[in-house]
Amino acid sequence: MADADSPRSGAGPLQLTSPMLKAMSHPLRRRILELMHEDVPRRAADLAELLDTPANSVSFHLRQLARAGLIVEAPEHARDRRDRVWVAAGHGYVVPTPQARVGPEDELVLRSFLDQEALDLHDLIARLTAWIPHWSSGREQVPRATLQTALLELTQEDVTWLSEAIGELMDTAIQRSRQPTDEPRTLWRMVGILADDTLPPAPGDSP
The missing domain is CATH 1.10.10.10 (Winged helix-like DNA-binding domain superfamily/Winged helix DNA-binding domain)
Known part of the structure; x- marks a missing residue:
């Protein structure tokens, strides 16, 4: 212990x-x-x-x-x-909160890490959207991904609740994946994103 x-x-x-x-x-x-x-x-x-x-x-x-x-x-x-x-x-x-007062050097490291995370997400979304037509046309019979999106009007309290609920669901999924089963398992990637629609564009992107 x-x-x-x-x-x-x-x-x-x-x-x-x-x-x-x-x-x-x-x-x-x-x-x-x-x-x-x-x-x-x-x-x-x-x-x-x-x-x-x-x-x-x-x-x-x-x-x-x-x-x-x-x-x-x-x-x-x-x-x-x-x-x-x-x-x-x-x-x-x-990631570090505002209270951590991240310095310029640490901010560069954080940006580098998040840039790589963005590339990983871009690759995942590209593979997902390339696969969906195969599923819809019947050429792919096994469901290998799901995609759900929504545009919501939320209060800050709603955002906190939803963020915590998504985190709890991911924790539940992790716990479920640890239970013994005779059914074979494969690795699945689960991503939870909740973002303000007024977020400014990334540097280099068109507004």
Whole structure:
């Protein structure tokens, strides 16, 4: 059991720091983190199988994530002294809040990380929209994605409620994915986005 000062004591999501953001700049490390949870121990071999990546490469990136404070070892789950087992250091991650007073150097790191996140989302949306016509035409029989959008008029209280509800649903989905089943599972990417429609365009985009 983790002690009161341990990052695994259930204190909530980790606020991302510059070392964490730099560690997450690598696409494979972000994929690894998506599969890491506080209460689900993972070995390099487990992750290598899920990600179809050599175990020695996964081990290297696990050490980098641990050095940044994003994951921690879980020796209570190890089979012997040589067995290295890892869990997430916290329950999810949040970007620095205004109270953190991010400096210019940290802001550059944050922007770099978010630029990569944007590229990942763009790739996901491109694959999704390319697949939908195959599904609608009947050429693809297996449902492989869903897309739901809505434009809502909300108060700030509504936004807070909806954001928390989406987070709770994602947590429920994670818990459900951990339940034993005889049905085979595959990796699915779940993204929750709630944005003010008056957000200004990104630099370089047309208004």
